[in-house]
Amino acid sequence: MKRIAIALLLGAGLIGCSQSSSKMAEPKMDEMAMKKPEMVQMSPEEMKAKMELAATPGAEHKALAPLVGKWKTETKMWMDPSKQPEVTMGTAQHNWVLGGRFVQEQFSGKFHGQPFQGSGMIGFDKVKGEYVSTWTDTMGTGIMNGEGKFDPAKKEIEMSSTFSCPVTGGEKSSRSVTRIISNNEHVFEMFSEGPDGKEFKMLEIKYKRQG
Structure with a gap:
């Protein structure tokens, strides 16, 4: 469903997909250069400890607990911000996977009377220090990838995501808030x-939670 909105708006010309956008400007050569990580001398024990720390779920993962469960969904999609949205109903199941490291979503609904399915994952990358997500669905063959932060005061996860633009073959970005x-x-x-x-x-x- 998340990709549906983008695909349709692209087709209608209501959102841009041009590489000339300031957000999509070509990176400078020095920005493209890969930074080589500094080689730090570590003992095997120190390396093992770092790897175990990076692999252990923490408080950031527990913050995702309210998302887990079985849900009824109401989707509103704006083809034109000046007009009324299209409204559809659906269901979603969110489960912990991989030992509490990620929450996986399975979404089912309809769009224009046709069945629609989507699958996503969200977790916290302890190495990056950011929340990370993926999304795939029956409206495309690519994977949308997102990264962002959690605001505990607002109880909001704000992410910036990128996906392949079917018009130009380049990348398009979007912002999302949970x-x-x-x-x-x-x-x-x-x-x-x-x-x-x-x-x-x-x-x-x-x-809205079922049951």
Whole structure:
């Protein structure tokens, strides 16, 4: 569903996919150069300790617990920010996987009367110090990748995601926010840049716990 909004808006010309955008400007040569990590002398024991620390789920992972469960969903998609959104209903199942390191989502719904399925994962990369996510669905063959931060005061995860643009073959970026309202409700919102250069909300999914 997250990719549906982008694909349709791209097709309608309501969001840009041009590499000339300031956000998509070509990187400078020095920025493209790979920085070689400094070689630090470590004992095998020190290396093992670092690897174990990086692999152990922590408080950042526990913060995702309110997302786990079975959900009813209401999706609103704006083809044009000046018009009323299209509304569809669906279901989602979120489970802990890989020993509590990631939350996996299985989403089912319909779009224009046709079945739609999506699958995503979110977790916390202790090496990067950021939340990371992936999304795949039946509207494409690529993987959307995201990275971002959690604001404990607002109970929001804000992420920046990239995906392959079917128009140019390049990359497109979007911003998303997951707001944890309570243990029984959370909201996913996705924003992108319109042809006027201003950001607008293209997608909103409300999750309400079943049972």
